[in-house]
Amino acid sequence: MRNQLFIILAAVVLIFTACGKNKNSNNEEAGASDQLKLSREQIAHTNIAFGLPMEKNMSDEIPARGVVALPPDGQALVNSFSSGIVKRVFVHMGQKVSRGQVLAMLTGPELIMMQESYLKSVYTLEMLEKEYQRLQQLEGDNISSRKQIDQAKAAYLSEKAGAQSLRDRLRLQHINLEKLMSDGIQSEIPIISPIDGMINKINFSVGQILSPDQVLFEVLDLSRLVLKISVLERDIPHISVGQNVMFVASNLGDKPYPAKVVAIGGKVEETAKVVSVVLKPAEMPEKLLPGMFVAAMIRVDAHMAQCVPEASLIYDENNNSILFYTEDDPKKAAQVTFQHIKVEPGYRNNGFVEVRGLNQLPANANVVFDGGYYLYSELLKMRE
Template sequence: MNNNLIARFKINFLFLVSCFLFLTSCGEKKAEEAHEEEKSENEVALTEAQFKTIGIETGSIEMKNLNTVIKANGYTAVPPQNMANVSTLIGGVVKDIYVLEGTFVSKGKTLATIQNLEVTEMQEDYNSAIANIEYLQLEYNRQKTLSDENVNPRKTFQEVKSKLAVEKARAQAAKNKLQALNVSLSGNSSLIPIVSPISGYVGKISITKGAFAETGITLFEVVDNSQMHLDLNVFEKDLGKISVGQEVDFVLTNQSNKSIKGKIFGINKSFSNESKTVAVHAKINPSDAKDLISGMYVAANINITNQTVQALPKDAIVRNGDKYYIYIQEEHQEKSPKTKAEDHKHEEGEAHTEHAEGEEEGHNEIHFKTIEVVPGTTDLGYTEVKFVTTIPNDAKIVIKGAFYLLATSKGGGEHEH
């Protein structure tokens, strides 16, 4: 009985030891695989043929005089005096429309006409008042002479003088109304011309022929783009670095990447709405503003100062996730995975010649290692770089072909050569 218990105990003990060894080997294998995977992400090997075909070029850190910039977003805008919302002071039926959207009009150009019979009454009031003024003016002169000679009572002269003043006031009121409506003082037309108050391009037209145009409603939009400028939103922390006269380079976020220049001419003294940004205004060169329209979103760089910094060509820096890297060429060379596999086969009896060929291929590989960096200002094709870890002064940095190395490390570059 005791022998059976001892035998069972030995069996159980051996089983537990086997399980422990199995789990330990699995853990070591997984750790080794994870290490190999991490290593493959950080290191890339190319054959000499791949190196030449891709055109990998190496260089070193350069000291460059780059512009320090502040990035800001905003939009194009025109001053209030260069934008007009045309309406009418008196309602009426739209008789004719003479322009189309997008056409250029000069100041004073008739955009449309509306019809209102009250205009005829205004003209009649004006003409009637003018006629009465002519009669009363003669009567005023006659009564003044008689009054001065004490022929007629002075009361009669005062009555004529009062009537003349009333008619002059009535004529002036009618004249002001007709001039405000851009209607001729002479004539009896009921048409009211809607004229453009500025020169510019017609925007939205909000009326149609035969419709009733109400007062206070915008009928036409006219915009003069010759004085286009930028409204940029600058954060509070950067405000102290901004000053009038600084140059701005910007691109249209929804258009081409062509860079357009401007110059700051004004800085607001209050925050915009509830955001902690301040509006900064930059004038655009008229020759560059002719193809722009108000409301285009822009991404701008405000040039602050020049400073000498460590820099690399911008193509030397690649992004992987949320981090940025460069590649340096390693001096030592290791055997490729193919060579290691052939070494293992050789140990099992594989021909020695195959091992030698694989070893020779491994020695012909060129190895590269990733180095994490923090990019800064980009200007003139170069980007400022700050290294997270130090690198040798004579390190060979990949300045051309870094993107291919990144793709190769992820398994996407082996078919591109």
């Protein structure tokens, strides 16, 4: 009986031992099936690229659309402030001009009469001032009456106000008052550009009679261009002045240009539920013009993170993000062993993706930057 019991126990031990060996063998095979080995020649033939994870400034992106615009102080409408006839024009459409530059010359009876009135008023004012001072002196000698002095004072102050009014009107016409006093009446007056910029419109011809409210020139300062974009109401809490933005302008290709948020509107538009946000380009693209449509990506939640090129990540049949790597030196090893890990992708910017979980990698790991899908297809073949 004892012999039979001993035989049964021995058989049970042998069975469990065999099972343990089979289990270990299966684990080793499973572990080996997740590794892929390629020769240096195979790697060169398939153009597999390697690299190390890098730290980059990553962020989320909020899309928005808008137009290129000019602020009020970046554009000017030029008129003459009085009627006149265009005698000469010195600029053409598209020409760059400077603040204070003479754009055209005007002439006309009204302009000449205004100068004449000013000169007469100056001479009359000088005479009235002397008379007022003379009567004040006589009052001290008890010769003139108070009434005479008051009348002289009123006439002097009235003429002084008239002269000041004419002086201001002539200055608006850019007439040199010192030259007017020394050389006399000028037959032509200049039309001056109030800002630096370029001539965008010319609304008259030589010889044309102009009215005071007629716009003669439109001058645009394209160096002051801004982008006015519309941001959805729900995204406004994430927007702040100083944030970095990348934008693409219509008709200028797909090249993105940098900008910054400089102002945020204080009201939500009721119909579209958007808020206006103003951006200032960090560099001014050539041919960027007012009225062009732009698409912008506002960068929010900026932070430094470990990143790899987007081509490094591949997705398995369960849509898990996978990263291949090797601990071998691809340039020296005759045979390279590839392994892979599951990672969690984060923000994507400019062809790079933030990867969470890179702490799983060995310190000497070289990440596969390109060719991951080829490795994964070979791995699936090996598992079959």
